[in-house]
Structures are given as C-alpha cells and as structure tokens.
Amino acid sequence: MSRIGKMKIMLPSGVTVTVEDGGKFGYKSVKVVGPKGELREDIKEGGIEITVNGEEVNVVNKKETNLTSRSLHGLYRTLINNMVEGVTKGFEKKLEIVGIGYKANVKGKDLELIIGYNHPITVPAPEGITFSVVENVNVTVSGINKQQVGETASRVRRVRPPEPYRGKGIKYFDEVIKRKVGKAAASTTSAA
Helix, strand or coil: CCCCCCCCEECCCCCEEEEEECCHHHCEEEEEEECCEEEEEEECCCCEEEEEECCEEEEEECCCCCHHHHHHHHHHHHHHHHHHHHHHCCEEEEEEEECCCCEEEEECCEEEEECCCCCCEEECCCCCEEEEEECCCEEEEEECCHHHHHHHHHHHHHHCCCCCCCCCEEEECCCCCCCCCCCCCCCCCCCC
16 A cells, blocks of 8 residues: 555645546546636546545545556545645746856746847746746746646756856756866876
C-alpha cells in the first residue's frame, strides 16, 4: 500500500471536491473549486476509488495486487492534493536573469526578454498563468495549476539557459550553477 496514497486530504473552508463521470476516455473527472479558481483532472478508475466525506478526501486502492493501481494510488492522491493547494494558495516559481544588459518586462500578459539576442524574445502567457517582474531581473511565474506553472517556468528558462563559465542566462532563483574554469593560463616556460 502506498504511504502517500493512504493519507487523507483535508479540505480547507471554501473548497469543494466533486467526482463525476464524463472525463476523457471514460475516466472519472475530479473537479476542485476554491477561492482562486477551478481545476479539473481525469482519473483512470482501474481499482482507485475517490470518496469525499465532508471535510476530507480519501483515495483508496481497491486492487492491492494490481501493479497499475498500486502505482497510480499515490500519484492520484498527490494530484488531488496539489489541486486543493492550488485553488487555495496558488503556486509560483521564481527565476533570476544574470548578465549585463539582460532584463525582462511584462507587456500585456506576455513576458518580454532582452537577453543578448539581436531582438527581444516574447514568451506568451498560457491561460491561468501570470508573470511579474521585479527590478528587471527577477521573474515570478504564478498560477493555480502546479504542472502548468512548472512547465511555463521551464519554457522561460530554456530561452537562455545559464552557461557554466560566467553564469550568464536565466536560472531558477535557488539554482546553483556549477562553474567551470576557463582556459588554463599558458605555461610561462618556453622551449628555446
């Protein structure tokens, strides 16, 4: 039995979870509604049962011997927990731009990056994602869907990943760039 899967999900006030038919491929659809918005996830039934009892949600594995349901038990519990956390608190990823003349700003909903190319790069904001920029170098990607926030932050980082010699580029705020030493100084001895 999954240690993560058997933990109960406690619902804060103002959050409702409903499980209904009608998901893609005939799966169950889990809908979480909270103060920040609404999220929906399709759950394959294969032995997993989701029950809502007042202020808590239980994810139960009915087929303990089935490898597929055993592997999905903890995953579905984590997905539902992330949805509950997303509609109450939201998620954010912070990025830092390192380099002389490198900067970012928000144009409308999109993020515009000036990072050493001969033209500015525009990263469009997907539905439900907001960008904010502080001091032209600290970018925050925020939203209620954890997967979407992480994917968008990764797309921004991919525009100019940090290079190992000077550390220039876009990196996660808490990321440590492993630096390489440049070319070694030529030896001063000469064969004359």
